[in-house]
Amino acid sequence: xxxQMIILVGVAVYIVIxxxxxxxxxxxxxxxxxxxxxxxxxxxxxxxxxIVATWFGGGVMIGVAGAAYDDGMLGVIADPFGAGLxxxxxxxxxxxxxRRLRLFSFxxxxxxxxxxxxxxxxxxxxxxxxxxxVAGMLVAFGIIFETLTGVPLATGIIGGAFVVxxxxxxxxxxxxxxxxxxxxxxxxxxxxxxxIVVLIDTGGWAPIASQLPEHTFRxxxxxxxxxxxxxxxxxxxxxxxxxxxxQSLLQRAMSAKSERVAQNAFYSAAISYVGFAMIPVMLxxxxxxxxxxxxxxxxxxxxxxxxxxxxxxxAVFVGALLAAIMSSCDSAILAAATVFGTNILPRLKRxxxxxxxxxxxxLAIPVGGIFAVSFALNARAVFDTVxxxxxxxxxxxxxxxxxxxxxxxxxxxxxxxxxxAGIVTWLxxxxxxxxxxxDLLGFVACLLTMLVVSLLTQAIDPPxxxxxxxxxxxxxxxxxxxxWSRTGE
Numbered sequence: 001x002x003x004q005m006i007i008l009v010g011v012a013v014y015i016v017i018x019x020x021x022x023x024x025x026x027x028x029x030x031x032x033x034x035x036x037x038x039x040x041x042x043x044x045x046x047x048x049x050x051i052v053a054t055w056f057g058g059g060v061m062i063g064v065a066g067a068a069y070d071d072g073m074l075g076v077i078a079d080p081f082g083a084g085l086x087x088x089x090x091x092x093x094x095x096x097x098x099r100r101l102r103l104f105s106f107x108x109x110x111x112x113x114x115x116x117x118x119x120x121x122x123x124x125x126x127x128x129x130x131x132x133x134v135a136g137m138l139v140a141f142g143i144i145f146e147t148l149t150g151v152p153l154a155t156g157i158i159g160g161a162f163v164v165x166x167x168x169x170x171x172x173x174x175x176x177x178x179x180x181x182x183x184x185x186x187x188x189x190x191x192x193x194x195x196i197v198v199l200i201d202t203g204g205w206a207p208i209a210s211q212l213p214e215h216t217f218r219x220x221x222x223x224x225x226x227x228x229x230x231x232x233x234x235x236x237x238x239x240x241x242x243x244x245x246x247q248s249l250l251q252r253a254m255s256a257k258s259e260r261v262a263q264n265a266f267y268s269a270a271i272s273y274v275g276f277a278m279i280p281v282m283l284x285x286x287x288x289x290x291x292x293x294x295x296x297x298x299x300x301x302x303x304x305x306x307x308x309x310x311x312x313x314x315a316v317f318v319g320a321l322l323a324a325i326m327s328s329c330d331s332a333i334l335a336a337a338t339v340f341g342t343n344i345l346p347r348l349k350r351x352x353x354x355x356x357x358x359x360x361x362x363l364a365i366p367v368g369g370i371f372a373v374s375f376a377l378n379a380r381a382v383f384d385t386v387x388x389x390x391x392x393x394x395x396x397x398x399x400x401x402x403x404x405x406x407x408x409x410x411x412x413x414x415x416x417x418x419x420x421a422g423i424v425t426w427l428x429x430x431x432x433x434x435x436x437x438x439d440l441l442g443f444v445a446c447l448l449t450m451l452v453v454s455l456l457t458q459a460i461d462p463p464x465x466x467x468x469x470x471x472x473x474x475x476x477x478x479x480x481x482x483x484w485s486r487t488g489e
Contacts, residue, residue: 002311004149010315014186014322015163018179022167025175032357035172036104036338037255044265046177047256050331051269052276053180054248055083056187057133057328060277061321062140066298068284072216077232080277082239084270089244090253091266096481097405098250099259102469104342106250106401113404113464114415116347121419122400123343125392126247130336131368132389133248134161135375137329139385140298142376144321147302148314157376160322161369164329169365173255176330183323190320191279194301197308198283202290211289227435234437241443242394245401247335248328263481333372337364395426395442399450404466405479407454411463414454422446 029035042050060079067075101109107126111119138157145156167175202208221228243249256262280301287300291307294300305317341361345352352360379385396419403410426442454463465473 006311006315007149007318010319011322014319017182018163018167018326021178021182022171022175025171025178028174029172032104032342032354032361034174035358035361036334036342037251038173038177040102040255041257042177042252042255042261043257044261044268046181047252047261047265048268048272049184050177050180050255050327051087051249051252051265052272053184053187053323053327054252054331055087055269055273055328056184056276056324057137057140060280061301061324062143062298063136064277065280065284065287065301066296068281069288069294069297069300072213072285072288073219073281074215074222076281077219077235078239080274080281082236083243083277084274085236085240086243086246086249087266087270087273089240090249091263091270092481093479094244094250094405094481095253095262095266096259097466097474097479098253099256099262100468100474100478101466103254105247105339106245107247107339107343109404109466110397110400110415111343112466113410113412114400115412118400118412118415118419119343120347122397123339125397126245126339127336127344127368129389129393130247130332130339131372132375132385133332134329134336134369134372135379136385136389137325137332138372138376139379141322141325141329143296143299144302144318144325147299148306148318154377158373160325160329161373161376164326164333165366165369168330168334169362172361173251173334176334177255179330180327183327186316186323187320187327188276190317190323191276193313194305194309194317195279195283197313198286198304201308202286208286208289212285216285230437230440231435234440237440237443238390238394241398242390242439245393245398247339248331251331251335251338333365333368336368337361340364340368391426391439392423394439396422396446398443399447403447403450403454406476408465408476409454409458409463410450411454411457411461413457413461414450414452417453418446418450421449 028039031039033039064076064079098106098109103109105126107119107123110122138161139153141160142153142156145151145159146153167179171178199205215222221232252265253262256265283304284297284300287294287304291300291303294303301321305314309317338361341357341364345357345360349356375385399418399422400410400415404415422442422445425445426438429436429438429441468474
């Protein structure tokens, strides 16, 4: 049996398992809460695994490895380091309040504090961001299939999207969480296996290290100009700040069985994620020495697998790659569908029934998948697509989300003015310069404008407070989390 046939058989088995989990999970999804947030019942191990698996997608396995291949450690500041920072910040500053509000989406916080218009802007930005993320993962899926089996890129993209859409629309968050748990196990096995084999075949780390450029492990800009430092800061912020309002991540906090479980899951996930992500980073660095002439740096991990693994082991590793990609795709597409069903639908039909909401969320998954496929078919690179997915969120939504959670004087006028300033600044800077970080400058403009306008309009636009599920105002002192809880309950 040829290598390609072994891979295809392994992939077929993997897909059957994912679909079976989706069918099994469908028995537990009879309400919006069960479908969107797993009935708020996930344990610490399951919650941790689904957070890590959500974060550990094709952007890491394909994009991050490629960035490390091209630029060493300086190329991976955004991910995994910025991404790991986001998980810690969510656990410390946002989980406690989100749990007490008993939300389905973070949009509800923005709408409660700043009104319908701000909520709609944030909803659209969140949906676009989530579908852009899915597109990046699907490109990674297509690259893997094309590299390892010769299957055309477009075929891999469409096929991968179909599988994710089916099991996610059937089983919702239960299916996503259970498949994530399985997928994370496969990822761990596949990555460790490849890393060990590559090191053995290359004679260990010493021969590699002796051939690396001096700046390989440098983590600050090589040139100390304002432009380079702004780009560097953007690398930290594009994930570290932009993703604290990631619906796919916050939905995990909403799905945990308790406040402490949610917080501990994010701290555990941050450590696990950065640790696992360093393996693709190191593989990319190793390949920059052993395979210096790759036409496409984002094919580095599949190329290493073909070069160093036995055909059966390749099939296992392909499973790891697919697991990484699908575990991010399903989370992001469910996030987009949840925002549409819980935040957009009520603006189109007043007080929709739970049955209608559930149906719309299920239907939004394949519709969102079609848009994501169209994005993916026109995307050029995995890492760039994933980064670009966060542009609008960083420019216009993150500042209102943070201030809405933590500044009692923030008001509707300030939020809307800030969003407008952020979007305009992003568009103007993007048109004027191809090198300046337009989304970061948009974030700064949004933040400063919101602060100033909110202070100037306190009298005519009194701020709205945040109230919990029982209608009680949530005081500032009850919003900060703790670094770690000794119990998982």
